[in-house]
Amino acid sequence: AQKITQTQPGMFVQEKEAVTLDCTYDTSDPSYGLFWYKQPSSGEMIFLIYQGSYDQQNATEGRYSLNFQKARKSANLVISASQLGDSAMYFCAMGVGTSYGKLTFGQGTILTVHP
Amino acid sequence: GAVVSQHPSRVICKSGTSVKIECRSLDFQATTMFWYRQFPKQSLMLMATSNEGSKATYEQGVEKDKFLINHASLTLSTLTVTSAHPEDSSFYICSAWPAAGPNYGYTFGSGTRLTVV
Numbered sequence: 039a040q041k042i043t044q045t046q047p048g049m050f051v052q053e054k055e056a057v058t059l060d061c062t063y064d065t066s067d068p069s070y071g072l073f074w075y076k077q078p079s080s081g082e083m084i085f086l087i088y089q090g091s092y093d094q095q096n097a098t099e100g101r102y103s104l105n106f107q108k109a110r111k112s113a114n115l116v117i118s119a120s121q122l123g124d125s126a127m128y129f130c131a132m133g134v135g136t137s138y139g140k141l142t143f144g145q146g147t148i149l150t151v152h153p
Numbered sequence: 154g155a156v157v158s159q160h161p162s163r164v165i166c167k168s169g170t171s172v173k174i175e176c177r178s179l180d181f182q183a184t185t186m187f188w189y190r191q192f193p194k195q196s197l198m199l200m201a202t203s204n205e206g207s208k209a210t211y212e213q214g215v216e217k218d219k220f221l222i223n224h225a226s227l228t229l230s231t232l233t234v235t236s237a238h239p240e241d242s243s244f245y246i247c248s249a250w251p252a253a254g255p256n257y258g259y260t261f262g263s264g265t266r267l268t269v270v
Binding site for chain 2 (some may be wrong): 071073075080081082083085086088090127129133137138139140141142143144145146148
């Protein structure tokens with residue numbers, strides 16, 4: 039069975055600074071995908087970034103980058119130049135197998151950006 | 154991009170009544186939809202996987218007779234909470250496999266906040 043762990047219940051960052059949200063995973067399947075989502079208080083799930091297990095390079099999307107360390111089974115999200123609008127709950131999720139199927143979510147990290 | 158429309162966004166119902174939540178894929182065909190439940194400040198817990206034209210697959214501990222899932226077409230999946238009780242009050246959200254590929258992420262509906270009084 040697969041498992042996703044986010045050990046930071048809450049994180050604080052100053053506006054314009056970078057922040058790293060931790061995510062570790064566990065699966066025996068060599069094919070998997072890792073996803074990060076942002077959930078503001080409205081409840082919608084906003085897709086941020088994806089990393090496939092066979093991808094050689096770390097994924098980047100604008101201010102978001104994924105620090106993928108396969109041997110350590112970690113997939114940390116790095117947000118550069120934090121903005122007040124980044125304050126939200128962040129989830130790491132994993133799908134396994136050739137077509138991923140259902141996602142397993144971590145516990146989430148509440149990020150608060152201070153002005 | 155792929156859009157999943159979920160309705161209603163918010164519903165209050167009386168204990169003992171049933172509530173239907175709809176998720177509709179607007180610009181793609183969703184052969185598979187996933188239904189999640191989320192309590193305040195907690196993670197998303199998968200309830201069931203619905204496949205078009207077949208019975209849903211429920212996760213362990215989820216009462217299939219209470220949470221009825223129907224996926225009758227390639228663009229519509231519904232979740233009906235039958236005989237709702239206050240403990241069923243939660244945030245329900247659906248998701249579809251990324252039609253454009255995993256680089257675009259799974260597409261989620263906007264969620265339904267259910268309050269049973």
